[in-house]
Amino acid sequence: MRLNITDLRRTQRSRVFVTLLPLAVGLVLARVTGVQVDLVVLSLLAAVMVGVIQQALP
Amino acid sequence: MVIMITRTRVLGFRSDALLAGAIFLAVSVLVAAVAGATLGAVGLLVAMPIRGVVGVCAVLAIAVAAVSRRLPWQLERETSIRWLEYQDWRTAAYNSASLSLGFATRIGFWMFYLVPIGAFMSGSALKGALVYSVYGGARCAASLGLAAVAMRSAHITDRVLNLYASLRTLGDLTFFTLAGYLVGATVTLITGGLNAS
Numbered sequence: 547m548r549l550n551i552t553d554l555r556r557t558q559r560s561r562v563f564v565t566l567l568p569l570a571v572g573l574v575l576a577r578v579t580g581v582q583v584d585l586v587v588l589s590l591l592a593a594v595m596v597g598v599i600q601q602a603l604p
Numbered sequence: 605m606v607i608m609i610t611r612t613r614v615l616g617f618r619s620d621a622l623l624a625g626a627i628f629l630a631v632s633v634l635v636a637a638v639a640g641a642t643l644g645a646v647g648l649l650v651a652m653p654i655r656g657v658v659g660v661c662a663v664l665a666i667a668v669a670a671v672s673r674r675l676p677w678q679l680e681r682e683t684s685i686r687w688l689e690y691q692d693w694r695t696a697a698y699n700s701a702s703l704s705l706g707f708a709t710r711i712g713f714w715m716f717y718l719v720p721i722g723a724f725m726s727g728s729a730l731k732g733a734l735v736y737s738v739y740g741g742a743r744c745a746a747s748l749g750l751a752a753v754a755m756r757s758a759h760i761t762d763r764v765l766n767l768y769a770s771l772r773t774l775g776d777l778t779f780f781t782l783a784g785y786l787v788g789a790t791v792t793l794i795t796g797g798l799n800a801s
Contacts (some may be wrong), residue, residue: 549697561619561671562729563672564773564776564777564780565667565670565776565780566671566780567780568776568777568778568780568781568784569780570632570782570784571668571781571784571785572780572781572782572783572784572785572786572787572788573784573787573788574616574784575784575785575788576784576785576786576787576789576792577790577792585722585725585726585786585789585790586722586731586734586735587672587721588718588722588782588785588786588789589718589719589721589723589725589726589735590722590734590735590738590742591735591782592715592718592719592722592778592779592782593718593719593722593735593736593738593739593742594718594738594739594742594800595775595778596713596715596718596719596739596743596775597738597739597740597741597742597743597744597745597746598742598743599713599774599775600711600712600713600743600746600747600769601743601746601750601764602651602712602764602765602767602768602771603710603712604765604768
């Protein structure tokens with residue numbers, strides 16, 4: 547039981563690092579750069595990346 | 605997916621791989637371009653402040669779901685095995701059409717949702733077509749590349765599949781960074797526009 551709680555906390559902590567932290571970084575970047583990057587360029591970047599990494603789909 | 609491409613015959617011969625690959629890539633770009641143009645055209649119909657709000661709400665809703673769920677909302681299915689029976693150009697065409705839309709089969713990565721949202725938020729049929737067709741093209745070109753390598757080394761497919769867990773973490777990191785930027789940039793654009801008017 548104790549092990550499960552430890553695992554759960556570890557999972558939650560790592561999830562925060564993967565989700566909320568990068569979200570905050572993105573928000574700060576948008577404010578700091580003053581929207582230098584076009585939203586279409588951003589979408590193109592996501593499109594290429596997700597298209598390639600989807601090859602690993604089981 | 606790799607099996608589908610290697611089984612494709614256009615003229616009925618094993619040497620059709622190049623032509624099959626060309627059909628695979630062309631159909632993927634075409635189908636994705638139509639989907640993207642449709643989303644871009646819908647975005648065009650919605651005036652900017654509202655379009656921005658809709659886009660930001662969609663990104664935030666997906667981000668909230670992605671915090672609690674590792675797997676994205678998706679249809680739990682692959683491309684149809686029955687398409688292998690055609691043994692002609694339809695195997696390549698149907699397969700690539702299904703893959704290039706993204707949502708017709710398993711998605712696997714939350715980041716995919718930035719493609720339709722980006723196409724919609726571009727507010728232009730041309731830009732929407734560009735965004736979605738780049739996704740369809742990248743997905744199918746990468747499949748072709750993998751299929752070509754798999755013909756020489758059968759283990760490559762297993763190695764790529766083993767990367768899934770790591771790539772999902774990388775995908776989540778990138779998705780949330782881009783989502784944060786998209787939300788921040790759109791809010792800045794909307795509030796800037798409102799202040800100017």
